[in-house]
Amino acid sequence: MGLAKYIIRRAIYMVPLIIGISLVSFLVMYAAGDPIQLATAGNPSITEAQRQFLREYYGLNDPIPVQYLRWLDHFVHGDFGKSLYGGRPVNEIISSLVWETAKLQLISILLAFFISIPAGVYSAVKQRSAADYTVSSVAIFGISVPVFWFGIVLILVFSYHLGWLPSAGAHGAPYLWPVFGIKNEFLDELAHLVLPVTVLTFANLAYNVRLLRAGMLEVLRQDYILAARASGIPERKVLYKYALKNAITPLLTLLGLSIGAMLAGAPVTETVFSWPGLGRAYVTASLRLDFPLIMGITMIITIMILIANLITDLVYAWVDPRVTID
Amino acid sequence: MNLLEIENLKTYFFTEAGVVKAVDDVTLSVERGCTVGLVGESGSGKSVTAQSVLRIVPRPGKIIGGKILFNGEDLLLKKEEEMRKYRGKKISLIFQDPTSSLNPLFTIGSQLADIVIEHEKVKKEEALDRVIKALRIVKLPDPEHAIYQYPHQFSGGMKQRICIARALLLNPELLFADEPTTNLDVTIQAQIIALLKDLQRELGMTLVMITHDMGIVAEMCKYVVVLYAGNVMESGSIEEIFERPHPYTEALLKAVPRLDETRKLISIPGNIPNLIDPPSGCRFHPRCQYAIDLCKEKKPPLEDVGNSHFISCHRWRELQGGRS
DSSP states (O other): OHHHHHHHHHHHHHHHHHHHHHHHHHHHHHHHHHHHHHHHHHOEEEEEEHHHHHHHHTTTTOOHHHHHOOOOOOHHHHOOOOOOOTTOOOHHHHHHHHHHHHHHHHHHHHHHHHHHHHHHHHHHHHHSSHHHHHHHHHHHHHHOOOHHHHHHHHHIIIOOOOOOOOOSSSSTTTTTBBTTBOOHHHHHHHHHHHHHHHHHHHHHHHHHHHHHEEEHHHHHSSHHHHHHHHHHHOHHHHIIIHHHHHHHHOHHHHHHHHHHTTGOOOHHHHHHTTTTTHHHHHHHHHHOOHHHHHHHHHHHHHHHHHHHHHHHHHHHHHHHHHOOOO | OEEEEEEEEEEEEEEHHHHHHHHEEEEEETTTTTEEEOOOOOSSSSHHHHHHHOOOOOOTTEEEEEEETTTTTTTGGHHHHHHHHHHHHTTTEEEEOHHHHHOOTHHHHHHHHHHHHHHOOOHHHHHHHHHHHHHHTTTOOHHHTTTTSSSGGSHHHHHHHHHHHHHHOOOOOOEESSTTTSSSOHHHHHHHHHHHHHHHHHHEEEEEEEEHHHHHHHHOOSSEEEEEEEEEEEEHHHHHHHHHHHHHHHHHTTTTTOOOOOOOOOOSHHHHOOTTTTTTTTTTTTGGGTTOOHHHHHHHOOOOOSOOOEOOOOOOOHHHHHHH
16 A cells, blocks of 8 residues: 555545535534624614625625535635635635744644653653652643633743743734843744743643653553563663653654644633734634634634644554554 | 572562562572573562563562572672673573564564664674574574564564574573463474574573473473472472472472373462462462471471482471382
8 A cells, every 4th residue: 555545545535524524614603693793783873784784795695505605615716705804814814823823832732742751751660759749740730720820820920020021922023022131033032932832831741741651651561671671772772762662652643633733722822922823813703703714714723633633644654563554 | 600599589579569579588590501490380480580680670579689690790789781781691581472572663673683782882784684693593484574574473483483583692691481482372382492492402501491381391401490489499400300399399290281191180279379478487388288387387498308409398308208
């Protein structure tokens, strides 16, 4: 079975999935309410005729199947339509926000992944030691603590009281944040990243460490680990080569899922830090029933998740020779 | 000088339920170039003894006392890095289950070559050549191709050949084979036993055969050490042990089915004791048909009863008198 053939087949399978998900989202969205009613609710001077005109203008009066097919037609041509608020093209809105979210999430996810490796291995090797309990406690704290609370605490301490780091936004321009007295765009961007990245890394780290610790504990009991030790392989290599490769698969699954869902992953953190990201835009769009924007972001997330799942499966087959792709 | 002398070895497991005295005061010696059988039921401390010699007893196990003299040097006094150089190079271990003792995610070539590289600091190509040679010695078909394959692509018997090759890679002086045939089909068992016998003879290696199969002992070993519940019951030449066995060994022999005899198999009543709180005195006394009060009160010492036969039993001499 060729790799290319496999990827093509998986891509073909994605088509009905994407259509199905878009259809369900579309129906659920229409069941949620009337966006025109919602948008004009605060305006006492608007008349029903004007509302009707707006509905007609946005094509909301057509039968739902017609509306869906029209949306689908635009979608396959790469056009998500225009936002109901302000009329900016959805493509433009998404492309202006996607990078900020991806930057924040990718850094946090990868940081959490790479920190969890030594932490998880160490905690498994030193099972039931003070170090293990410390790592586990920190991990459980990370899982249990609400993201918004932790974010606000960090803002209070490091922005409000200490004044070391900016509390909001992704960029300070035109007023660049001074890092040790130096002002430039790169350092400014970095300074803005520190607090939200800390919050997200901490939340991701917790799951990663718990998963890896459990996997390592399981693997370290296996005969092939004892056999590697009995053959005089140095302990470091036994742990980080022979054991880790066997224990890391659940972590790769989580990594794939996190990267797939990353664009939708952090609305709360983005809101706390006023981050100009897609997660926050998604929540806002949902509250306002901004149909084209909701559909646009939903489809981007869907496609990302499907691609990430495919990549995860390929990585699996690459790590474990017993897994065959067909 | 014997190749291996174990004196009063104690390896305990510090579990949450209590201290498991898996190996308690084990003394034995292995003569260079011999095949020695280490016999006992499951849980008698055979495997832990071998793991103690290599100092790879898994947590929460710990060697808490005794001496392990290898070529006269006490391995328990070695630093970890020094000890690492013994493992696989001077002393090797073959495991019971070949499937679980090969790492499923690495090719045969890469996991075996790593051992050569770690000990001899050679290049990968040279290490792979050594691996191919070792695979040829254990008669694995097509070793040049096999090094690029993964463990799951081989049958159980082939995997055990690979494990034997791994143990022989650096020509160790001492090889422990920990029930190497238990998880294999009967026909494959015979092949592996024949292979080990040939290798031992050709390479002049010292082999410690860990088993509960008295048939294998009779076929392969010159000397036998019988363990029960972490204690040595007896040790001696194969003839001595079959002729004048300890009551435990006697019971063990009666439990072996034979083709040339039609008699009832006699199993040993009871179970192997809980080693957190082992029986007082002789550990076998609750299951021994000859036990008297003394056996419960006092642990019998391991005594030389002549012909290098060592016995730990209060009543053995008396029973021999009655028998002959």
